[in-house]
Amino acid sequence: MTENSSVSGADGVLSIAVSSPANGTSLDDNALDEAIIALTALLAGQRDERVILLHGSGKNFCAGGNVASFATAVDRTEFLAELADRLHRTIALIVESGRPVVVAAKGWAAGAGMSLTMLGDIVVGGPSTKMRPAYRGIGLSPDGGMTWTLPRIVGLVRARKIILTDQIIDAPEALELGLLTEIVDDDRVDASAREIAVALASGPAAALQATAALLRADPATTLVEQLAAEAASISSLGGRAEGIEGVDAFLGKRKPVWP
Secondary structure: OOOOOOEEEEOOEEEEEEEOOHHHOOEOHHHHHHHHHHHHHHHOOOOOOOEEEEEEOOOOOEOOOOHHHHHHOOOHHHHHHHHHHHHHHHHHHHHHHOOOEEEEEOOEEEOHHHHHHOOOOEEEEOOOOEEEOOOHHHOOOOOOOHHHHHHHHHOHHHHHHHHHOOOOEEHHHHHHHOOOOEEOOHHHHHHHHHHHHHHHHOOOHHHHHHHHHHHOOOOOOOHHHHHHHHHHHHHHHHOOHHHHHHHHHHHOOOOOOOO
8 A cells, every 4th residue: 555545454443535535525446446455455364454444535425426537438338337346346345354344424425425334334424424325416326235235224115215316314314214323523423433443443353243244144034044143153253262262351350352
């Protein structure tokens, strides 16, 4: 990563700035390329971050794709196909990493920005946070997994209305719908999200990943199937270093020292 990289790692957290102040805080193409490199290394065991933090480096989380670049492309079909592929590769790698994801959703999260917020296990917003699909207005259909994730969070009926009518969702409604986990002061969104990410990263990594995986189970999974998955997970963790340390620390009435 370069000195001005959109991707950085510290305190067990892989931070990805998905937008930049340039071009109206639109999706940063360079950030996607850097994220793909970092996430590929993470999956290969060449990095050791335990949590992923998505944030923006401008006043907004991400105001969507850089529409001006769409218009100047020599071949718009090819350009959008390549852009969607890079975005989707990034998202697939985030999901495949199994790491808990924290999102600092300050300001606008529109288009691809809204899609990215829905990857979060914990999504922090502020009073001025607003979400919007933003595809209908430019004659396009959603990308970034929005048509898959949004129905699973708010239900299919609400998702249809939100996407088809290009509904603007303010912070209180986003919290009610489950698109935001919590609302803090606008000037605390980034810091609060990072604090949460660092706190998660300081915990038992294997247990966190296993828990995140259980929570991300297919909604079609039956209770009996989920019970079996939970039993397999907890028993496996019980024989690993983290589980042994956690139990021993509890019985010893001391703070655990996670491997």
